[in-house]
Amino acid sequence: MSSTLRLATSSPTRTWATIAALYLAQSVPSYLLIMAVPAALRASGMSLTQVGLLSVLMLPLMLKFLWAPWVDRKSWGRLGHRRGWIVITQLSCCAAIAALAWVPPSSITALLVVGMVIALCIATQDIATDGYATSILHNQTQRATGNGIQAAAVAAGVLVGGMLSMQLFEHWGWQATLLLMAGLCLLPLLALPWMQETHAAAPPCMRAERPSILRLLRRPGIWAILLLAMSYRLSEGMVRSMESSYMLTKGLSLSQVGTLSGTAAVTAGLLGSVVAAWWLRRSSQLTVLLGLCVIRVGCYVLFGMHASGHLGGSEVLVVLALTLSMLRYMEMVALYALFMGASSQKQPGTDFSVFVCAELFTYMVSSMAGGAIAQQLSFTGLFAVATGLGVMSLVLTPTLLRKAQHGLMEH
Numbered sequence: 001m002s003s004t005l006r007l008a009t010s011s012p013t014r015t016w017a018t019i020a021a022l023y024l025a026q027s028v029p030s031y032l033l034i035m036a037v038p039a040a041l042r043a044s045g046m047s048l049t050q051v052g053l054l055s056v057l058m059l060p061l062m063l064k065f066l067w068a069p070w071v072d073r074k075s076w077g078r079l080g081h082r083r084g085w086i087v088i089t090q091l092s093c094c095a096a097i098a099a100l101a102w103v104p105p106s107s108i109t110a111l112l113v114v115g116m117v118i119a120l121c122i123a124t125q126d127i128a129t130d131g132y133a134t135s136i137l138h139n140q141t142q143r144a145t146g147n148g149i150q151a152a153a154v155a156a157g158v159l160v161g162g163m164l165s166m167q168l169f170e171h172w173g174w175q176a177t178l179l180l181m182a183g184l185c186l187l188p189l190l191a192l193p194w195m196q197e198t199h200a201a202a203p204p205c206m207r208a209e210r211p212s213i214l215r216l217l218r219r220p221g222i223w224a225i226l227l228l229a230m231s232y233r234l235s236e237g238m239v240r241s242m243e244s245s246y247m248l249t250k251g252l253s254l255s256q257v258g259t260l261s262g263t264a265a266v267t268a269g270l271l272g273s274v275v276a277a278w279w280l281r282r283s284s285q286l287t288v289l290l291g292l293c294v295i296r297v298g299c300y301v302l303f304g305m306h307a308s309g310h311l312g313g314s315e316v317l318v319v320l321a322l323t324l325s326m327l328r329y330m331e332m333v334a335l336y337a338l339f340m341g342a343s344s345q346k347q348p349g350t351d352f353s354v355f356v357c358a359e360l361f362t363y364m365v366s367s368m369a370g371g372a373i374a375q376q377l378s379f380t381g382l383f384a385v386a387t388g389l390g391v392m393s394l395v396l397t398p399t400l401l402r403k404a405q406h407g408l409m410e411h
Contacts, residue, residue, distance in 0.1 A: 014194040015136065016149055021191035022086065022129040023150045026122050027157025029093055029185050033057060033118055035158070036165035037100075040174060044105040053108065057115045060123035062360055065213065068353040071127045072211035080197045082135075082349070085128035090189055093121035094182045101178035130356070131349025132195070134340045141281050143337040148277025151332045155269040160184070163262055211347030216354055221407020225342045228400040229359040232289070233331060235389035237366030239300065240328075242374050242382060243321060246307070249379070250317055260318060265325035272326035276333035285341075288334045289397050292327060297390040299323055304383035335359065338401075342408060 034057065042051050076084025096117045103110045133150070137143045161181070168177040209215065216222055247257045280288050299320055305311040306320070336356075343351035374382040 011194075016145065018191045018194045019133055019146055020149050020153055021188040022132070022195075023153035024156055025086075025090055025185065025188035026125050026129060027154045028161035028181070029097060029118060030061075030122050031157045031161035032097070032165050032181050033115060033122070033161075035162035036169060037115070039166050040169040040177075041105050041111070043169070044174070046105065046108070050108045053112065054115065056112065057119045058364075060116070060119040061126070062357055062364070064123040064127055065350070065353040065357045067124070068127045068350040069211040069213060069347065071124060072131060072347045072349045080195075082128040082132040083192060083195050083197055086125055086132075086195075087189065087192065089121045089125035089128070090185070093118055093125065094185045096121065097178055097185060098182040101175045101182070105174055127349040127353050130340075130352040131347075132197075134343045134348035134352055135345060137340060140285065140337065140341065143340050144277045144280035144333070147280075147333045147336040147340070148273045150336060151273035151276070151329045152270055154332070155266045155273065155329065158266050158269075159263075163266075209346065211350045213350065213354060215347065216344070216351050219344070219407070221404040222342070224400045224404035224407065225338070225355060226358050228397060228404065229335070229339070229355050230362040231393050231396055231400075232293075232335060233359060233393075234362050234366050235296070235300070235386040235393065236328065236331075237363040237368075238370030238373060238382060239303070239324070239386050241367040241370035242379070243324070245374070246303075246379050247317060247321065250306075250314065252314060252317070260321050264322060268322045268326040269329035272329035273333055275326075276330035279330075280334060280337055285334065285338055286398060286401050289338070289401065290394065292331055292334060293390065293394040293397060295323075296327055296331075297387055297394060299327070300383050300387040300390055304380055304387060307378070307380040307383055342404065 034054075038051050038054050041054070042048070071082075071085055074085075075081040076088070079087055096114055100111070100114045100118070103114055105111070133146055137146045165177060165181060168180065172180075244257050244261055247260065248254065252260075276288070279291075283291075302311060302316070302320055306317060339352050339355040340348075342355070370382065373385055377385070
């Protein structure tokens with residue numbers, strides 16, 4: 001039995017506040033690193049080639065499953081198991097962000113080194129936070145609320161770590177902005193006293209069965225979950241990567257596209273998080289996942305009609321873009337609730353990390369393919385391919401989910 005906080009014996013309000021703080025603690029530095037810092041460096045005169053090198057900082061988020069078993073095994077004594085990891089990684093992350101303030105924007109090597117330290121801290125904190133959330137959310141109703149909060153925290157991270165930071169970089173400069181962000185990233189640690197872990201059970205490192213990826217892959221039903229994770233959002237990456245370019249070709253201004261991709265998208269995402277949590281609390285996982293598939297395929301069809309000239313008007317395009325933004329956050333809630341439900345209480349950080357990394361891998365591959373598909377087949381062809389992949393997901397999801405649930409019940 002893993003260290004847990006029992007919702008039944010603690011304040012639900014404190015539990016939800018703790019989950020919100022923990023996910024906010026990782027989302028703010030994440031979007032600072034992948035959204036605001038590259039923009040600030042480009043504005044300072046860094047070449048596109050050098051800015052492109054910063055994409056390597058995504059690697060820890062894609063590969064975190066490799067060291068997730070160690071995070072599940074290693075406890076930090078009086079600090080606690082996952083709480084210890086969160087304290088250490090968050091303090092290290094804040095220190096690295098502060099150190100980045102003293103790195104000249106022209107020094108790409110130093111930027112990459114310090115940036116990689118930040119990325120590793122974020123990824124490791126993510127493992128511990130996901131493991132903690134998985135261990136305390138024991139049914140679909142709790143997971144719906146918890147993952148709704150998680151998705152909302154991601155949206156807040158975009159606002160604070162991404163958009164606010166870019167504004168501050170422009171008006172305050174490199175050093176002052178990074179020092180402020182380093183301080184802000186400390187604030188979520190104030191919720192840690194509410195993060196209660198019991199220690200009645202032996203620590204993970206003392207168990208006969210140590211957390212491992214192989215242990216996960218041997219469980220019945222897990223391969224079905226992995227296939228679902230890899231197929232469900234396969235169509236989304238290519239559309240997401242080309243969405244802004246498509247809107248520009250259809251006559252929207254750069255500022256309009258920026259608003260749609262920024263504040264408007266985040267607002268739609270916050271709404272989507274609430275709606276998805278409400279829906280998942282009242283319906284089965286299959287109903288929600290299939291419902292989102294149908295809506296997504298419908299959006300792709302309408303995008304294709306718009307690209308081919310059968311559906312005109314910038315107003316329609318705006319509505320479709322905001323609908324997709326809302327869907328992305330809704331899918332996050334539904335999928336992450338599924339991943340948490342399928343994760344073992346004996347190694348929750350490992351299991352959840354494997355599922356998320358599998359999903360992220362196919363999403364990134366799809367994103368990289370989007371430009372080539374649009375170049376070869378036009379935007380109409382891109383939306384046709386996305387529609388086909390969306391239909392494939394719609395067909396596969398019921399079968400994969402049934403196989404997964406059957407295997408997990410046997411286990």
